[in-house]
Amino acid sequence: MCATSRKSSSLLDTRTIFCGDNLDQLKKLPDACIDLIYIDPPFNSNRTYEVFWGESKEKRSFEDRHESTRSYIEFMRPRCVELARVLQETGSFYLHCDWHASHYVKIMLDQIFGEKQFQNEVIWYYGPKATQNETHFQRKHDVIFFYSKSKNFQFNTLLQEYSEGSLEERDTRYKHEDEEGRYRLTTRRDAEGNKYRAKVYLRSGVAMTDVWDIGVINSTSKERLGYPTQKPLALLERIIKASSNPNDIVLDAFCGCGTALVAAQNLGRLWIGIDISPTACRVMAKRLRDVSKLPEDEKLWRAGRGFVVRDLPWSEKQLRKIPPFEFENWAVIALGGIPNKAQVGDMGIDGRIYPVSSMPTRSGKTAGELDFMDVWYPIQVKQKDKVGRPDIDSFEAAILREKRTKGFFVSFEFSSDALREIDAFFRREHCIIVPLTVQEILEESLAMKLA
Ligand SMILES: C[S@@+](CC[C@H](N)C(=O)[O-])C[C@H]1O[C@@H](n2cnc3c(N)ncnc32)[C@H](O)[C@@H]1O
Incomplete structure (x- = not known):
C-alpha cells in the first residue's frame, strides 16, 4: 500500500536528539509530521538492569519503574496518544515489548489506533540458550506490534528465502519460463471487465512472514556498546525498510543507545530521537559520530548535514x-x-x-x-x-x-x-x-x- 507522502522536514528539527521525558518533548511536535515511529519502552518486567556499561560487575542497578501492569499502561497510554497524533496519515507505528505486558499493550493500542489499523504482531525470535532445569519453555521471543494510522499506509514488501515446503510449491506453480524468468499464468480482468491471461513472474524470495529470526547482540558482536537493552541493527533496518522510504522521517521516542537512529541514518532516512537519560543521549551521539560518520555540529546541521543534541541538562x-x-x-x-x-x-x-x-x-x-x-x-x-x-x-x-x-x-x-x-x-x-x-x-x- 502506498501513498504520496509530503515532506515536512523544513518545519521540523530532524537529525536531532532531544533529551527529556518524551511526553513533554512530543508535545512540541506538530500533528501528522512523522512517517514511521518505533518505540522500545522499558518493560514491566521488574528485572534489574545494569546501568550503562555495567557487565559482570554490575553493582548499581535500578528496577523498572513500573511495578504493575496497570501503572505501566498508565505510563504508556498518554505517550502513545501523543505518538498517534504526530504520525502522518500514511505512517506506521511499531511498539516493541515482551510477554510481561504485550496482551495489555495490544488492547491499549487497539483503543488508540483502532482495531482495524492493527497490521501485525511480529515475533522477534532470538534462539535458545544452553540451559536446563527450566520449569517452563524457554522464553525467547519479543513482540513487536505494528499499527498504521489509516488504511492508506506506506508498506514495502520485503522478501525472505523460500523454505523447504514453499520450494516444492514454487516448482509446481511456476512451471513456465521465458527470457525474463520463470512464471505462472493467472486470469485477470481489464477495464471493460474482459478476462485475459497474465504472467506472474517468480520473485527471488517469498513475502516476509511475521516471525523474524534475528540473533541478539552477543558479547563478541561488533555492534555491541554494552548498553543493556540494545537491539540489533538488523531488526531496526527491517522495520525501516518495510515502512518508510528514503528521506522519510523516523522517530524513536525511547531511543536508548540509538539503534533506530543509526539504522535510519544508514538507510537515508531523516530521524528524531528522544531519551530521558542524558547518558543515553551522549552514548548515541558518539555512536552516530563513530558508526554513521555523522558530525555533531550545529553549523553543519543548519546546512543540512550533521546532527545536534538538544535539551541536555545545562544548569x-x-x-x-x-x-x-x-x-x-x-x-x-x-x-x-x-x-x-x-x-x-x-x-x-x-x-x-x-x-x-x-x-x-x-x-x-x-x-x-x-x-x-x-x-x-x-x-x-x-x-x-x-x-x-x-x-x-x-x-x-x-x-x-x-x-x-x-x-x-x-x-x-x-x-x-x-x-x-x-x-x-x-x-x-x-x-x-x-x-x-x-x-x-x-x-x-x-x-x-x-x-
Ligand atoms: C529499552 S531502552 C531502548 C533501547 C533501544 N531500543 C536501543 O536499541 O538502544 C528504553 C529507553 O527509554 C528511555 N526512557 C525511559 N522513560 C522515558 C521517557 N519517559 N521519555 C524518554 N525516554 C525514556 C530510557 O532512558 C532507555 O534509554
Whole structure:
C-alpha cells in the first residue's frame, strides 16, 4: 500500500536528539509530521538492569519503574496518544515489548489506533540458550506490534528465502519460463471487465512472514556498546525498510543507545530521537559520530548535514537532581573521558581520560577493550555540595595505587581544606589533582584547566 507522502522536514528539527521525558518533548511536535515511529519502552518486567556499561560487575542497578501492569499502561497510554497524533496519515507505528505486558499493550493500542489499523504482531525470535532445569519453555521471543494510522499506509514488501515446503510449491506453480524468468499464468480482468491471461513472474524470495529470526547482540558482536537493552541493527533496518522510504522521517521516542537512529541514518532516512537519560543521549551521539560518520555540529546541521543534541541538562540546579550514576556519566563524558565499567566498588575512580598523545599498546589485551592505552588519568566525581579533605585523601590513594601522575576531581564545590590537601599532595608526591567545579564545566572554561 502506498501513498504520496509530503515532506515536512523544513518545519521540523530532524537529525536531532532531544533529551527529556518524551511526553513533554512530543508535545512540541506538530500533528501528522512523522512517517514511521518505533518505540522500545522499558518493560514491566521488574528485572534489574545494569546501568550503562555495567557487565559482570554490575553493582548499581535500578528496577523498572513500573511495578504493575496497570501503572505501566498508565505510563504508556498518554505517550502513545501523543505518538498517534504526530504520525502522518500514511505512517506506521511499531511498539516493541515482551510477554510481561504485550496482551495489555495490544488492547491499549487497539483503543488508540483502532482495531482495524492493527497490521501485525511480529515475533522477534532470538534462539535458545544452553540451559536446563527450566520449569517452563524457554522464553525467547519479543513482540513487536505494528499499527498504521489509516488504511492508506506506506508498506514495502520485503522478501525472505523460500523454505523447504514453499520450494516444492514454487516448482509446481511456476512451471513456465521465458527470457525474463520463470512464471505462472493467472486470469485477470481489464477495464471493460474482459478476462485475459497474465504472467506472474517468480520473485527471488517469498513475502516476509511475521516471525523474524534475528540473533541478539552477543558479547563478541561488533555492534555491541554494552548498553543493556540494545537491539540489533538488523531488526531496526527491517522495520525501516518495510515502512518508510528514503528521506522519510523516523522517530524513536525511547531511543536508548540509538539503534533506530543509526539504522535510519544508514538507510537515508531523516530521524528524531528522544531519551530521558542524558547518558543515553551522549552514548548515541558518539555512536552516530563513530558508526554513521555523522558530525555533531550545529553549523553543519543548519546546512543540512550533521546532527545536534538538544535539551541536555545545562544548569547546576538540574544536575543536582539527576540520579548519581547519570551525574557521574555526565561529568566524565563532559571531560571527554570514558565512564568506568564498575559503577560501585570502583576503588575511587569513576572514569578515565586518555590524553590524545597516549600511544596504544595493544599487546595482551582483548580487541575492543578500551584500556589498551597505558597513559590515562583517573576522574573522580562526587555529586555533593562541598568536597572535603577525606574525599581528596581517598582519591590520592587511588592515584598512587594506579601509579598515575595526574587526576581530575569533579564536584559542585571544594572546601578550603580539600584545596590545601591538593597542594600538599603535589609537594609530597609530585602528583597533580585538578579540582573542577560543575560551574566551570558548564562555562566551558575547561579547556584551559585540562591543557
Ligand atoms: C529499552 S531502552 C531502548 C533501547 C533501544 N531500543 C536501543 O536499541 O538502544 C528504553 C529507553 O527509554 C528511555 N526512557 C525511559 N522513560 C522515558 C521517557 N519517559 N521519555 C524518554 N525516554 C525514556 C530510557 O532512558 C532507555 O534509554
